[in-house]
Structure formats: structure tokens, C-alpha cells
Amino acid sequence: MKVRTRSDLATLSSSGLSTLYPPGLRISVGMATCGLATGAADVYHVLHDEADRRGLDLMLVATGCIGYCQQEPLVDVYMQGRGHILYSKVTTDIASDMIASLASGELPTEGALAIIPEENSRNSKPLEKLAGLPLLNDLPFYSLQHKIILRNCGLADPVCLEEYVAREGYQALALALLDLKSEEVIDQVLGSGLRGRGGAGFPTGRKWQICHDEQAQPKYIICNGDEGDPGAYMDRTVLESDPYSVIEGITIAGYAIGASQGFIYVRNEYPLAIERTTRAVARAEEIGLLGNNILNSGFDFNISIIRGAGAFVCGEETALISSIEGGLGEPRPRPPFPATSGLWGKPTIINNVKTLATIPVIVSHGSNWYAGIGENGNTGTVVFSLVGKVANTGLVEVPLGLTLNDMLQGIGGGGLNGKSLKAVQTGGPSGGCLPERLFHLQIDYETLTQAGSIMGSGGMVVMDEETCMVDVARYFLGFTMSESCGKCTPCREGTRAMYEILTRIVEGKAIPEDLKLLEEIADWVKTASLCGLGQTAPNPVLSTLRYFRDEYEAHVRDKCCPAGVCRALIQLNILPDLCTGCRLCQRECPVGAISGEKKKPHVIDQELCTHCRSCYDICPEGAVEIARG
Amino acid sequence: MPLIEHPPPLAGGALLATLHNINAKHGYLPEEDLCYAANELGVPLSQLYSAATFYAAFSFKPRGRNTIKVCLGTACYIRGSDKLLEKLEATLGVKEGETTDDLAFSLETVYCLGSCSMSPVIRVDEDTYGRLRADHLPRILKKYGPAAVDA
Numbered sequence: 001m002k003v004r005t006r007s008d009l010a011t012l013s014s015s016g017l018s019t020l021y022p023p024g025l026r027i028s029v030g031m032a033t034c035g036l037a038t039g040a041a042d043v044y045h046v047l048h049d050e051a052d053r054r055g056l057d058l059m060l061v062a063t064g065c066i067g068y069c070q071q072e073p074l075v076d077v078y079m080q081g082r083g084h085i086l087y088s089k090v091t092t093d094i095a096s097d098m099i100a101s102l103a104s105g106e107l108p109t110e111g112a113l114a115i116i117p118e119e120n121s122r123n124s125k126p127l128e129k130l131a132g133l134p135l136l137n138d139l140p141f142y143s144l145q146h147k148i149i150l151r152n153c154g155l156a157d158p159v160c161l162e163e164y165v166a167r168e169g170y171q172a173l174a175l176a177l178l179d180l181k182s183e184e185v186i187d188q189v190l191g192s193g194l195r196g197r198g199g200a201g202f203p204t205g206r207k208w209q210i211c212h213d214e215q216a217q218p219k220y221i222i223c224n225g226d227e228g229d230p231g232a233y234m235d236r237t238v239l240e241s242d243p244y245s246v247i248e249g250i251t252i253a254g255y256a257i258g259a260s261q262g263f264i265y266v267r268n269e270y271p272l273a274i275e276r277t278t279r280a281v282a283r284a285e286e287i288g289l290l291g292n293n294i295l296n297s298g299f300d301f302n303i304s305i306i307r308g309a310g311a312f313v314c315g316e317e318t319a320l321i322s323s324i325e326g327g328l329g330e331p332r333p334r335p336p337f338p339a340t341s342g343l344w345g346k347p348t349i350i351n352n353v354k355t356l357a358t359i360p361v362i363v364s365h366g367s368n369w370y371a372g373i374g375e376n377g378n379t380g381t382v383v384f385s386l387v388g389k390v391a392n393t394g395l396v397e398v399p400l401g402l403t404l405n406d407m408l409q410g411i412g413g414g415g416l417n418g419k420s421l422k423a424v425q426t427g428g429p430s431g432g433c434l435p436e437r438l439f440h441l442q443i444d445y446e447t448l449t450q451a452g453s454i455m456g457s458g459g460m461v462v463m464d465e466e467t468c469m470v471d472v473a474r475y476f477l478g479f480t481m482s483e484s485c486g487k488c489t490p491c492r493e494g495t496r497a498m499y500e501i502l503t504r505i506v507e508g509k510a511i512p513e514d515l516k517l518l519e520e521i522a523d524w525v526k527t528a529s530l531c532g533l534g535q536t537a538p539n540p541v542l543s544t545l546r547y548f549r550d551e552y553e554a555h556v557r558d559k560c561c562p563a564g565v566c567r568a569l570i571q572l573n574i575l576p577d578l579c580t581g582c583r584l585c586q587r588e589c590p591v592g593a594i595s596g597e598k599k600k601p602h603v604i605d606q607e608l609c610t611h612c613r614s615c616y617d618i619c620p621e622g623a624v625e626i627a628r629g
Numbered sequence: 630m631p632l633i634e635h636p637p638p639l640a641g642g643a644l645l646a647t648l649h650n651i652n653a654k655h656g657y658l659p660e661e662d663l664c665y666a667a668n669e670l671g672v673p674l675s676q677l678y679s680a681a682t683f684y685a686a687f688s689f690k691p692r693g694r695n696t697i698k699v700c701l702g703t704a705c706y707i708r709g710s711d712k713l714l715e716k717l718e719a720t721l722g723v724k725e726g727e728t729t730d731d732l733a734f735s736l737e738t739v740y741c742l743g744s745c746s747m748s749p750v751i752r753v754d755e756d757t758y759g760r761l762r763a764d765h766l767p768r769i770l771k772k773y774g775p776a777a778v779d780a
Contacts, residue, residue, distance in 0.1 A: 231702050311685065328679055393746035
């Protein structure tokens with residue numbers, strides 16, 4: 001079957017509804033990379049085999065990520081007329097028990113986390129509530145969230161086109177192609193106030209307008225899925241969990257600017273995202289939602305998927321273009337901007353995955369609706385990967401204008417293991433570290449920039465009292481140094497020089513003048529580098545110098561690492577009074593530096609010890625002491 | 630799967646896709662295949678060579694049957710993935726970037742596997758393992774190459 005009309009879409013939609021809400025049981029296992037990393041595949045197989053063994057008829061689906069990664073593996077059980085419940089931290093044993101309960105007609109209770117509210121179900125009967133179980137949206141992790149970009153993630157089979165359509169998918173494309181002129185689509189995007197979610201925050205509609213107005217042909221649209229910021233995985237999740245939202249978005253973008261060829265550039269490290277996006281593109285081609293004369297509108301559009309090859313700089317738009325052309329991923333000066341001269345010198349739009357995933361919702365719900373979310377000038381929602389030393393890690397989507405406190409304490413639940421928070425890092429290697437005393441700040445493009453960080457693409461790494469801010473700055477400079485493409489001198493040499501100074505500092509070999517030198521070089525790299533990577537590379541240094549100068553000074557002046565992290569400045573000792581001789585640390589030590597008889601206090605051989613702190617982290621008695629300075 | 634993607638004129642992404650194909654076939658980029666590809670794509674060999682050296686995904690040296698990637702993304706780093714690397718180096722007897730003598734494992738690091746919520750994380754071939762401690766590693770390695778681990 002080829003989809004040619006709106007009524008064909010309606011047929012697809014009913015088919016999708018019949019699998020989303022089948023007459024019997026549907027069990028969905030969150031199988032994006034994060035779920036798989038904690039054993040979701042084993043859980044899936046147990047559910048499958050146990051159901052088989054007991055002759056239980058069910059629909060078993062591998063979905064994407066619903067965002068609450070801390071609680072993975074997550075399993076969602078839908079039983080018509082009875083309930084729709086999310087189960088967390090499901091082990092293979094729990095999975096086996098779940099099937100036993102379901103086979104006897106009962107909803108399992110073990111591991112039940114929350115009730116998933118029904119959205120599109122044709123079933124209007126009230127659902128059974130397990131005693132005391134909250135609604136998903138009432139959990140602290142979800143209560144401040146507003147899902148637009150992540151609307152389908154974890155709630156539908158990522159490669160099932162019918163389920164995507166059943167959840168309002170392709171309504172926007174039909175509206176755009178059949179009822180709107182390309183200018184009207186651009187007006188919607190302009191009016192929505194949407195800004196590029198890759199991090200720079202340029203108004204998406206304005207970018208499209210510039211490209212639309214160019215006379216040169218052909219034009220191209222590129223989806224930037226080269227998500228290189230360490231500590232960020234928003235784009236991976238969207239491509240793994242809801243690839244059709246991006247495919248629909250890029251198709252609408254193609255129509256708006258007048259391009260008939262699109263590219264989705266995906267990071268090499270994301271094999272599952274590549275696989276699912278490839279399957280989704282093939283399915284859209286097969287059914288006629290890509291290709292010639294889409295929905296009989298006369299509009300042709302095709303998508304090629306490009307697999308990156310492990311170069312951070314390719315996330316920069318001119319480097320990405322060069323990489324697609326077959327050259328090295330090296331940036332070139334702008335202007336000209338790609339919207340006027342991009343791929344093979346033709347007008348080209350590059351939008352982030354999340355930007356494109358937002359487009360269908362803006363087109364179908366209207367610009368005013370979208371502009372009503374968030375704040376004036378910072379409309380809509382942003383996705384963050386909330387990770388690091390925070391109690392609730394996961395992928396969260398919030399309206400712009402929420403405060404950092406809401407994010408870190410409200411959604412994140414505060415520090416890991418009750419430790420107090422020290423800083424939050426946003427924007428990856430281009431961003432900065434903001435201290436706890438600024439957690440009252442709003443999350444929006446301008447506020448974060450003024451504070452010395454950036455919005456970035458959505459990495460939000462939380463740091464606690466046991467994170468050394470100098471070490472973090474050195475980590476980021478190590479990253480930018482090794483990822484600098486080498487084309488321009490300020491970035492190539494400047495990042496190396498800063499890294500060397502930071503290394504002297506963490507090793508306790510720095511002199512007071514080094515801090516001044518560090519600031520000078522940072523300023524020089526910021527001003528003189530060719531592309532965004534170099535211009536922002538000093539941000540982690542500058543922001544930590546601004547807010548955590550005392551930590552730098554402690555390293556330089558007192559040769560002390562207050563957080564107890566920098567290996568050259570600490571020593572680890574086992575306190576004999578507290579050590580129970582359980583041998584956990586002995587097994588954990590990577591260099592075999594710990595010895596002692598069972599049930600007797602152990603000792604660390606200081607000659608062998610590399611100060612990695614594995615023993616400190618694992619000791620259940622708190623018997624390992626870090627001597628600082 | 631054809632080795633060469635999109636014959637000339639060079640289409641978008643063809644060069645990278647071809648390098649990926651050669652890499653998938655051999656685990657590295659043999660000179661012979663690069664020469665063949667340069668001819669077929671109609672680009673100078675130097676262009677393939679420069680791309681192959683620019684991108685982290687490619688290597689000119691044969692790799693192990695299994696590739697271990699230790700994630701050094703920000704979240705993994707601050708939650709101690711350097712300790713996982715140390716443990717793997719000690720267990721396998723190779724340093725980062727090296728391959729064991731029996732070609733069972735190549736040990737690599739990567740700046741972020743995008744599984745930050747599960748940090749610290751490693752990936753062996755296509756399998757990702759999260760929430761790790763150093764003492765989890767021997768059991769994971771045994772799934773892939775018991776000989777190398779016992780050695």
C-alpha cells in the first residue's frame with residue numbers, strides 16, 4: 001500500500017491504535033541503548049520465553065526510552081480495561097514473576113512504579129489502580145516536565161510507522177503539503193519562536209526564511225545528529241525512540257525551504273540510532289511518505305543517512321558539510337553561512353535532531369500554542385540529559401524558564417547518595433560550570449550565557465562535593481585538545497597550552513603566575529579561533545576560574561586538592577579501627593596494592609597505589625581515608 | 630554489501646560510507662582496498678588517507694576480534710571510568726589503544742557512548758554495559774574471550 005491521501009493516513013492510524021491498545025495484553029520493554037546497558041534484552045527474552053511456556057497470548061514490543069533512565073530496565077504493561085502500568089528496575093526474576101501474575105489474570109505488583117495515563121486509548125473505562133500507585137506525571141521526576149520533543153519516546157514501537165501515525169504523526173506533513181504554502185509553514189515556525197536546539201539558539205524560522213529566499217538550486221536540508229558533547233544523549237534517544245518525528249520534521253523543512261534532498265548525519269558511536277533511523281527511512285520510502293509526489297502534492301523528498309566516523313568537530317555545521325562532501329571534517333570561516341552557500345556551495349539548512357522533531361508539533365498545533373509554552377524570547381521546551389552525581393539520572397524535557405533548582409532538586413532529587421551538590425555543567429566542552437549559589441537562575445539561552453555557561457544542546461552534568469573543579473576543567477581541555485581539528489593555530493596550540501598548565505596545577509607543580517597565564521591564553525583562544533569549537537573551548541576554564549578560584553589556589557599554593565580527587569595530591573589509608581577485612585577493596589583494586597588477612601584490617605602498599613580511590617568508593621564501612629595535601 | 634558506495638561523481642557521504650564498509654569487512658583499512666576504493670570513487674588515494682587518519686573510527690592496524698571501548702564522557706569520567714580503564718589494562722595486559730597478543734581484544738577509549746545516565750559505561754563490540762564497578766569486568770570479559778582473561 002502507498003499512502004496517497006489523508007484517508008490512507010487514517011487507515012494507518014487505526015492500524016497503529018490496534019497495536020498500541022490491543023484487545024489483550026501489550027508489554028513494552030524500554031530497549032534504547034540505556035535500557036540495553038542495564039539488561040533490558042535479557043528481560044525481553046525472559047518475558048517472551050515465559051509467556052510462550054505458559055501459553056500466555058501477548059504482544060511484546062521493544063520500545064525506546066521513556067526518560068527515567070535511573071529506573072531502567074523499564075517495562076510497561078497494558079491490559080485492556082485493567083491498567084497501563086510502568087514497572088521499574090525489572091530483573092529477569094521479576095520479569096518471570098510478572099508473566100506468572102499476568103497468566104493468572106492479575107496485574108503484577110512487584111516493581112510497579114506508576115500508572116501511565118491513557119492518551120489515545122479508545123477504551124474509556126477507568127483503569128484499575130494498584131494500591132497507592134501514583135500517576136506517572138505525579139512522580140517528582142515527571143511533574144515539572146512537558147513533553148513535546150520526547151512525546152512518543154518509550155510509548156510506541158520506534159520503527160512502527162502505524163503507531164507513529166496513531167499518535168498524531170504525519171498530520172503536520174499532510175497539513176503542510178496539502179493546505180499550506182511553504183511561506184506559511186515558515187511563518188508558523190517564525191511565529192512559534194523556536195530557536196535551534198543544537199545550542200546556539202538561532203531562530204529556526206529566520207534561518208529557513210533566508211534559505212527559502214535564495215535563488216540557487218538545488219537546496220539541501222541536513223539533520224545534525226552528530227551529538228558529540230560528552231555527557232549528552234538527547235539526540236541518540238530521539239533517533240532510537242522516535243525516528244519518524246525527525247523524518248517528518250526534515251520532510252516539512254525540505255518543503256518549506258524548497259529542498260528535495262535531505263541528509264541525517266548520525267554519530268558513529270550510535271549504532272542503534274543509525275539502525276532504527278535507517279529502518280524508519282526505508283519504511284517511509286516503501287509507503288510513499290518519502291520519494292516522489294508525497295501525498296499527491298507534487299513534492300518530492302529523499303533522505304540519505306550518513307554515518308559519522310568519530311570526530312567531534314563534525315558537529316560544527318561547516319565541518320559537517322565538508323565531511324558529507326568527502327573532505328576532512330574541518331570548518332571554514334562564516335560568512336557565507338550555509339543557508340546561502342552550504343553543501344556543494346548550494347543553500348543548505350542544518351538543524352539539530354530536536355529542532356526537527358519539534359517541527360511537526362508546531363505545524364499541527366500552531367505557532368501560538370507553542371509560543372505560549374516557556375518564556376517570551378525563550379519559547380517551548382528543551383531536553384536535557386541530567387546525569388552525573390544526581391539521584392535521578394535521565395532524559396528530561398522542560399519548558400524554558402524553569403530554574404536550575406527545579407531541575408536539580410525537583411526533578412533530579414538532589415545529590416547522589418545524599419551528598420551535597422557543588423556545581424552543574426551545561427553545554428559540554430563549550431559550556432561552563434555554574435556553582436550551587438546560582439541554582440536560582442532560570443534555564444534560558446541568555447541567562448546561562450550571562451552566567452558564563454551556555455544552553456548548549458542539552459548536556460547537564462551534576463557535580464558534588466567530591467568533584468574537583470580543576471580536574472573537570474582539565475578534563476574538558478583534554479577533550480578539546482584531542483578533538484581540535486588542527487586547522488587554526490589558536491585552537492590547536494592554545495588548547496594544548498591550557499591543558500599543560502592545568503596538568504601542572506593538578507599535579508601540584510604550578511606556580512602562582514600560571515593562573516594569570518592560563519587566563520591570558522584562554523582569552524586569546526576565545527578571540528582568535530576559527531570556529532565555535534575553538535572560540536568556546538576556554539569556557540570550562542574561565543567559568544571554573546570565575547566561580548571556583550579558591551580550588552585553583554588551593555592546588556597551586558597549598559598543593560592540596562580540596563575535593564580529594566587529584567591523584568598527585570592525595571594519599572589513601574585504611575583506618576584499622578573501622579576495617580572489617582571484608583576484602584571488597586582488595587578485589588576492586590586495579591593494581592593489587594591492598595593486602596591483609598580475611599576479617600583483619602587491610603593495608604595499602606603506598607608504592608603500588610595509584611590513588612584511583614576505588615577502595616574509597618567501594619568500602620561499606622567508610623574505613624578508607626583520603627589524606628589531602 | 631557492495632564495498633564502494635555511489636560511484637563517481639562523489640555523492641554525499643560516499644567516501645565515509647566506503648571507509649566504513651572496508652573497516653567492517655577487515656576490522657581495519659588494508660592498503661590494497663584503499664587503492665581500489667580510490668580508483669573506483671575517482672578520488673586521489675591521499676584523500677582517503679587523510680580522511681582515514683582524521684577520523685577516530687579507522688585504523689591501519691589489524692584489530693582484535695572484540696573491541697572494548699571505555700567511555701570517557703563527562704558523566705562516566707566524574708563517576709570513575711578511569712578506574713575501569715585501569716582495571717582492564719591490568720587484566721588484559723595492554724594499554725589503551727593496544728590489542729592483546731592473541732588478537733582477542735582491542736582496548737580503546739571513547740569520548741561518550743551516549744549512555745550517560747548509566748555511567749560509568751563500557752561497550753564491547755555492540756553490547757553496552759552500564760552502572761559498572763571494576764569488579765564487574767572479569768565476568769563481562771569472559772563472555773567474549775575466556776582465554777585472554779585467564780591468561
